[in-house]
Amino acid sequence: MMQTLERHPPLATPEHLMTPFAPALLAVALATALPASHAQQQPEPAVPGYAYGQQTLARSPFTLADLKTLQASLLFTDDDVRALRQSKAILADQTDAILDVWYGFVASTPELVVFFSDAGTGKPDGAYLAAVRKRFALWILDTADARHDQRWLDWQYEIGLRHNRIRKNRTDRAPSVAQVNFRYIPALTIPITTTLKPFLARKGASAADVDRMHAAWVKSVLMQSILWSQPYIRDGEF
Amino acid sequence: MMQTLERHPPLATPEHLMTPFAPALLAVALATALPASHAQQQPEPAVPGYAYGQQTLARSPFTLADLKTLQASLLFTDDDVRALRQSKAILADQTDAILDVWYGFVASTPELVVFFSDAGTGKPDGAYLAAVRKRFALWILDTADARHDQRWLDWQYEIGLRHNRIRKNRTDRAPSVAQVNFRYIPALTIPITTTLKPFLARKGASAADVDRMHAAWVKSVLMQSILWSQPYIRDGEF
Numbered sequence: 001m002m003q004t005l006e007r008h009p010p011l012a013t014p015e016h017l018m019t020p021f022a023p024a025l026l027a028v029a030l031a032t033a034l035p036a037s038h039a040q041q042q043p044e045p046a047v048p049g050y051a052y053g054q055q056t057l058a059r060s061p062f063t064l065a066d067l068k069t070l071q072a073s074l075l076f077t078d079d080d081v082r083a084l085r086q087s088k089a090i091l092a093d094q095t096d097a098i099l100d101v102w103y104g105f106v107a108s109t110p111e112l113v114v115f116f117s118d119a120g121t122g123k124p125d126g127a128y129l130a131a132v133r134k135r136f137a138l139w140i141l142d143t144a145d146a147r148h149d150q151r152w153l154d155w156q157y158e159i160g161l162r163h164n165r166i167r168k169n170r171t172d173r174a175p176s177v178a179q180v181n182f183r184y185i186p187a188l189t190i191p192i193t194t195t196l197k198p199f200l201a202r203k204g205a206s207a208a209d210v211d212r213m214h215a216a217w218v219k220s221v222l223m224q225s226i227l228w229s230q231p232y233i234r235d236g237e238f
Numbered sequence: 239m240m241q242t243l244e245r246h247p248p249l250a251t252p253e254h255l256m257t258p259f260a261p262a263l264l265a266v267a268l269a270t271a272l273p274a275s276h277a278q279q280q281p282e283p284a285v286p287g288y289a290y291g292q293q294t295l296a297r298s299p300f301t302l303a304d305l306k307t308l309q310a311s312l313l314f315t316d317d318d319v320r321a322l323r324q325s326k327a328i329l330a331d332q333t334d335a336i337l338d339v340w341y342g343f344v345a346s347t348p349e350l351v352v353f354f355s356d357a358g359t360g361k362p363d364g365a366y367l368a369a370v371r372k373r374f375a376l377w378i379l380d381t382a383d384a385r386h387d388q389r390w391l392d393w394q395y396e397i398g399l400r401h402n403r404i405r406k407n408r409t410d411r412a413p414s415v416a417q418v419n420f421r422y423i424p425a426l427t428i429p430i431t432t433t434l435k436p437f438l439a440r441k442g443a444s445a446a447d448v449d450r451m452h453a454a455w456v457k458s459v460l461m462q463s464i465l466w467s468q469p470y471i472r473d474g475e476f
């Protein structure tokens with residue numbers, strides 16, 4: 001799968017999108033040097049726009065009770081929390097390589113790269129892509145942390161708003177298109193988790209453990225994509 | 239997984255929900271006796287409310303071009319179509335057993351069974367559950383057929399409307415709650431495909447083929463759940 005993605009014809013792929021991004025590496029190094037809950041120990045964000053744990057975030061309209069029922073419907077259990085946390089040490093020093101694959105996929109898929117394009121020129125906006133990438137690296141670690149509390153819920157709500165026309169582009173002052181269309185948000189569960197699996201297997205975990213971690217990642221990414229969809233849903237139908 | 243589900247405490251589970259349903263078996267037998275595209279050869283529906291291929295269906299607002307881009311974002315390829323079609327012969331005589339597991343899961347999950355409840359009494363509506371079950375059996379075969387043409391799109395749109403408050407309950411004249419809340423629709427991808435996997439393995443396919451079929455099912459069910467979500471999405475944001 002990874003090979004397939006890497007060999008995908010690089011349609012509309014500026015060279016710089018594929019270059020490892022040094023400040024992101026630094027941010028990851030900083031984040032992973034902190035204890036598990038780095039989000040709660042950063043009064044000022046080390047990465048611009050990264051606001052997990054900040055008191056300024058709005059309270060999510062979906063509650064911890066809603067999350068429990070959503071998790072039940074997804075068969076998400078404490079075993080999945082353990083599997084996600086097991087994946088953190090495996091993924092922590094691979095986030096940049098993972099992001100190379102994910103950005104390669106986005107860059108080679110015109111219907112996705114458009115969401116990072118300059119609305120005026122139609123060309124990918126390198127600064128916007130780079131700014132998002134830094135937060136994306138922290139998102140990998142946060143997903144692995146799996147601390148599904150109110151702070152986490154509030155951050156999921158904010159992430160959803162930033163995909164929706166309500167708040168897209170604002171964080172990075174990007175001159176981009178108005179929204180990420182809803183349908184791609186749950187869909188991206190598949191490329192994200194499919195391409196993650198080889199990285200889960202690179203540090204000697206057993207095949208059974210890789211399968212467990214992969215299944216937990218599929219559930220968590222799908223669960224998050226559902227939470228991120230909330231701003232797109234008609235009133236009272238979420 | 240199946241054992242876990244079957245051992246799940248049967249909260250609010252009327253006995254008759256777990257009983258094999260003879261007319262559904264007959265419907266499956268009829269459907270599987272026909273060539274692959276049974277939908278196109280049934281001017282009158284053999285199962286009440288099953289309208290795949292009927293000219294009376296509204297045209298879906300999402301187009302075949304939209305479907306192509308959604309499939310690209312899901313990494314859904316011709317290999318997945320082949321894997322789904324391979325699964326049809328394996329699943330065709332197991333649909334009733336599969337539905338026993340799925341209905342067992344729904345019946346034991348209060349946040350899901352409520353969507354089949356009588357809005358007045360709050361109790362599960364056996365007739366409604368049985369009517370849906372007959373169409374659900376055909377949905378398994380239709381998913382395996384993977385004929386992703388305009389007729390299929392129109393049927394996906396209709397299925398979405400029937401989950402939404404726009405058209406829920408109407409097909410079966412059920413006295414049930416007004417809608418299936420959006421968030422459970424993509425979420426059900428996980429229990430449906432997780433519990434399907436052992437059935438894919440029961441007819442001697444290699445482990446690699448079972449994995450291929452399972453992955454194709456995950457993509458297809460997620461893709462369908464995204465299409466079914468369209469009526470829930472604010473105008474212009476799908």
